[in-house]
Amino acid sequence: MANQPQEKEWAGTLLYLQKLEASTLCTTALESANNQVRNHAMGLLNKSLENQKKLFDIMNKKGWYQVEAAPVEQFNRIQQSFSSMMQMQ
């Protein structure tokens, strides 16, 4: 498809903007004393997270945003770290 490189770039830019948006809305909720403002920010934050996931899924299916599994050694090291923490509880 002729427009694919540009489409990938537009999608990537919007994904980035949505991450900033979610961060702004989270801070707004945390910093709001007014219940109406807090609830408004929380509602929009949930919608923003859903929108971001939809866009990520579109990009992932098109091969525009691939996520690789962590190396086995790293997984084992962190799993061991969790085992220690869980035993101390």
Next chain:
Amino acid sequence: HLSTRELLYLEDASKMFESIAKMSDFAAQNAVDPQLKSYMQSLAQEHRQWIQATGSIVNKNK
């Protein structure tokens, strides 16, 4: 009824909504892929609604 902090964060959020609405409008008009085009159209429309809803909250608290 609103603090300086609340007003500034709401203003920041609305500027962010405006940026996303403009960018997704542009992408919706120029995208060829139907799935991406449809997503971008919905995103732009939703963000224009968010700007209205956020402005209403400020107005209601006067």
